[in-house]
Amino acid sequence: MSEVLIPGFMPTEDLFPIFVNAMFTKNFLLIMFLGLCSYVGLTTNSDTSKGMSMAVTFVMTMSAILTWPIYHYLLSPASIIGKDLTFLRTICFILIIASFVQLVEFIIRKFSPPLYKSLGIYLPLIATNCAVLGVVLMNIQEGYTYGASIICAFAAGLGYSWVMLATAAVREKLIMRNVDLFSGFIGAFFAATMVALIVVSYFSVVKL
Amino acid sequence: MAKKSFVGEIIRGIIKDNPVFVLVLGLCPVLAVSTSFENALGMAMAFTFVMLGSNIFVSLLRNQIPPGVRIPIFILIICTFVTMIDMLLEAFLPPMYEALGIFVPLIVVNCIVIGRAEAFANRNSVLPSIADGIGISIGFAAALILLGTIREVLGTGALKLVMLWSKGGELGFCPLSEVPGFSFVPNPIVFPIEPATVMITPPGAFLTIAALMLLFKILGDRKRVKQLKKEGYEI
Numbered sequence: 001m002s003e004v005l006i007p008g009f010m011p012t013e014d015l016f017p018i019f020v021n022a023m024f025t026k027n028f029l030l031i032m033f034l035g036l037c038s039y040v041g042l043t044t045n046s047d048t049s050k051g052m053s054m055a056v057t058f059v060m061t062m063s064a065i066l067t068w069p070i071y072h073y074l075l076s077p078a079s080i081i082g083k084d085l086t087f088l089r090t091i092c093f094i095l096i097i098a099s100f101v102q103l104v105e106f107i108i109r110k111f112s113p114p115l116y117k118s119l120g121i122y123l124p125l126i127a128t129n130c131a132v133l134g135v136v137l138m139n140i141q142e143g144y145t146y147g148a149s150i151i152c153a154f155a156a157g158l159g160y161s162w163v164m165l166a167t168a169a170v171r172e173k174l175i176m177r178n179v180d181l182f183s184g185f186i187g188a189f190f191a192a193t194m195v196a197l198i199v200v201s202y203f204s205v206v207k208l
Numbered sequence: 209m210a211k212k213s214f215v216g217e218i219i220r221g222i223i224k225d226n227p228v229f230v231l232v233l234g235l236c237p238v239l240a241v242s243t244s245f246e247n248a249l250g251m252a253m254a255f256t257f258v259m260l261g262s263n264i265f266v267s268l269l270r271n272q273i274p275p276g277v278r279i280p281i282f283i284l285i286i287c288t289f290v291t292m293i294d295m296l297l298e299a300f301l302p303p304m305y306e307a308l309g310i311f312v313p314l315i316v317v318n319c320i321v322i323g324r325a326e327a328f329a330n331r332n333s334v335l336p337s338i339a340d341g342i343g344i345s346i347g348f349a350a351a352l353i354l355l356g357t358i359r360e361v362l363g364t365g366a367l368k369l370v371m372l373w374s375k376g377g378e379l380g381f382c383p384l385s386e387v388p389g390f391s392f393v394p395n396p397i398v399f400p401i402e403p404a405t406v407m408i409t410p411p412g413a414f415l416t417i418a419a420l421m422l423l424f425k426i427l428g429d430r431k432r433v434k435q436l437k438k439e440g441y442e443i
Binding site for chain 1: 291411413
């Protein structure tokens with residue numbers, strides 16, 4: 001087995017491609033297909049999608065800040081324990097994310113009860129939102145430095161947010177036109193097709 | 209809840225409670241790995257393992273789990289099985305592990321698994337839970353493979369059918385034509401259509417699932433209209 005090294009704290013990577021990748025070309029909702037449950041469930045209304053986007057961005061960034069040191073200093077073979085505990089990766093990450101979601105839930109319930117009501121079941125479900133776990137797992141897989149992994153998580157959150165808002169705009173229009181066939185999940189997927197086509201075709205022409 | 213037979217539970221999981229088209233849960237892996245028949249099959253197998261394992265364990269422990277902390281306990285149980293299948297795939301099927309990538313650990317946050325643990329396994333004994341697990345897994349696999357097949361055929365103009373088979377003592381996915389008894393199947397099956405590359409890109413996935421859901425909705429509506437006409441309503 002080759003020697004495992006802990007990546008440094010300060011970003012040595014070029015940050016701009018990481019940022020644009022996470023936000024557009026590898027957008028979590030449209031291209032990687034992570035976090036679709038909340039996407040189809042909440043984009044019927046732009047206010048709820050705004051609240052959800054903010055909550056998800058916050059949880060993503062905070063969990064990236066917490067999981068990176070825990071993985072590299074406790075679980076990886078190069079850690080202070082010196083044993084290969086990487087099989088505990090998934091379970092550790094999910095626990096960290098779940099506790100963070102609990103915190104966000106307290107904050108939203110205290111400061112914005114209407115938002116809390118409209119987010120409903122989807123708020124505790126951020127913990128089982130694939131996008132959040134996906135971004136922290138990807139940071140580890142790509143071997144990013146600490147700085148780069150935080151930037152990546154934040155950009156992924158922004159990418160999630162703009163797609164939520166864009167789709168909510170399309171769907172609100174469809175619902176207002178009262179097209180019965182497109183009111184439910186079907187409309188959500190047609191709206192997603194449109195937004196995804198825009199992103200994919202734009203970035204197949206404009207090369208970074 | 210009315211008592212149902214083992215087979216009845218399985219069929220309910222496939223059609224009436226189809227996880228993808230009816231419950232609309234756990235869409236992330238369905239859309240992401242349905243680029244080809246082979247990937248869809250691999251994902252379906254990994255999912256079946258986790259689904260059955262978690263349903264059996266949750267239903268065995270249902271009287272011991274305190275209701276207040278049930279969700280974290282479900283997640284821990286599911287996570288154990290996900291870690292197991294993750295390591296098994298890495299050891300025995302490395303190409304499939306590479307192809308599925310991040311989506312194997314992400315089964316842990318799949319809403320279907322957790323949803324069935326909460327809605328079914330936590331309230332029923334072991335045997336119905338196994339039936340439910342099998343039914344839901346078949347329903348999920350059917351949707352995944354349907355999507356994978358449609359996207360592969362439309363996107364590449366050909367279809368490679370594969371099967372899990374040990375060839376020369378080594379387990380792996382090999383073309384169906386190399387499996388004894390299936391040598392009449394051409395590899396790959398070529399269709400006389402112009403491949404549309406957009407179907408294997410992400411927008412194609414959204415388009416396919418939207419079209420399929422529309423189709424099922426129209427079929428369902430038609431059935432309902434027929435039913436109402438039979439009962440004497442004017443439509």
